[in-house]
Amino acid sequence: MASTTDRWTEQDIPAQDGRVAVVTGANSGLGMQTARALAEHGAHVVLAVRNLDKGREALARISERAPGAKLSLQRLDLASLKSVRAAADELHAAHPKIDLLINNAGVMFTPRQKTEDGFDMQFGVNHLGHFALTGLLLDLMLRVPGSRVVTVSSFGHRIRADIHFDDLQFDRSYNRVVAYGQAKLANLMFTYELQRRLAPHHTTIAAAAHPGASDTELTQNMSGLARKGAELVQPLLTQPAAMGALPTLRAATDPAVTGGQFYGPNGMGGTRGYPEVVTSSKKSRDTTVQQRLWAVSEQLTDVRFSV
Template sequence: MSEQWTTANIPDQRGRTAVVTGANTGLGYETAKALAARGASVILAVRDVEKGERAAAGLSGDVTVQALDLTSLDSVRTAAAALRSRLDRIDLLINNAGVMYTPKRTTREGFELQFGTNHLGHFALTGLLLDLMLPVPGSRVVTVSSTGHRIRAAIHFDDLHWERSYSRAAAYGQSKLANLMFTYELQRRLAPHGTTVAMAAHPGLSSTELARHSPAALRLPLTWLGPVITQTPAMGALPTLRAATDPAALGGQYYGPGGRGEITGHPRLVTSSPQSYEVAIQQRLWAVSEDLTGVTFPRVEPKRLSGLALAG
């Protein structure tokens, strides 16, 4: 397999259905664009439907829009119900949407905004849609994390919602670490079934709107040096696209840019922080996430499928 993996390496996606969260702009838009160009039916799951419709109008192929506000579990449930009513299968669920370095705010349910949006919203959405994926050989859940999962990151079970104090960077790190722990625990649970797999990706340092809430001390250098040290959203989407479509990809793998420091470059397999692999914390986070969201994942039974590769 070439190390210079690009959208040209994406296999034919005709007959496949992909749901991409946060797909009206940035990395999500580029992910949806590439999948639609290769023949997939793509649903842009977005908070602002008007912006989603404008984005869909600019894409070729079978592209539709679904309202989804990850800061509201009611919206997540409504979106999942709508998708279940219109779809009989989902091949790809791309958990891409996210917020970064926001001022201290909460979701509708009172969860800290970054943890609630980046992790809990996607956890709930995945659980509510998973039974549309389990019968589909080669189906994949791809969750977008960040190198920020290494920065001041831990799962603060004693104060998940930062009620005692608040750090934008640490809260973001917790949410992105949670994305990885969710992926690894989900893959462990899916492995006996043998059809659906879970993977993660990160975009490196990409020029998107995500960093608009960054402190000025960080935002100003990015403004000056952005063209030199960042990559385009199209390049930043490649790790997600490789995790979603590379026939050689396996459940539990993590993709990121292949350049120095995983900042830019073509996608390759990367590793996450040592704590992200701690099974006991993954399982504790899963239990807490089920309790907070009220979403219990469907039971996954072992299944014998002759000749079926793990990742399709």
């Protein structure tokens, strides 16, 4: 049962027995903490990871914390639509249903780089890979009352963020901050448009979350000066990954969550704190752009949703 205060914690997660949760990027950071907490509360958690060796290490660490936890590994490289399709096929074969899909994996501030399919790495991994995965798995969720798709965005969706339809893959020019902003804005627009399409079905909802400033590996691609600055302010602004995972966990498990909500930390300008419903940028709520992005994403991934 949810806490009566604004300090929602892992202890407020309802029992997850019998539920199947797929968590992308679950080998470290926010994803591993999300997977751990769900497993500790009884869910069968599928750690969907690019590197299986790191995935096995994460599985072992979670098992130490939660002996008897129901865990499995799934190889998933979001930078390859071939891998996304293969993972979806394998998940269909292994599971008759999915209750929770946590679109958590992501890259941040990468140098100019393309995915296997020629997409900008940040847009391809953070948005298009998850867009395709969700579309390919949605049939396993629509039959499950109470199922949820939770996509992790960032307050980076406010920083120099726009959907650059004239140069989505940054072929003409590249700025890693602008590319990250586009990808995180796309995560939110995808959530809002997905919820609009799910609403008539009354079984599955879509929600979003952001972790604030959390101590994870995402900053590894910062330039030298920016990284040094981040290291200086880190003790003041960041919070542990377990705290950063709370908005995702609340969006995924709190019975009071409704479709289209966005959860983030409640303190210090949204950088840290306990999870609550927060407001995204005005730009993220532009339905015309949401629908245009959806149509373009379908074309680029060749994935059509059943809603």
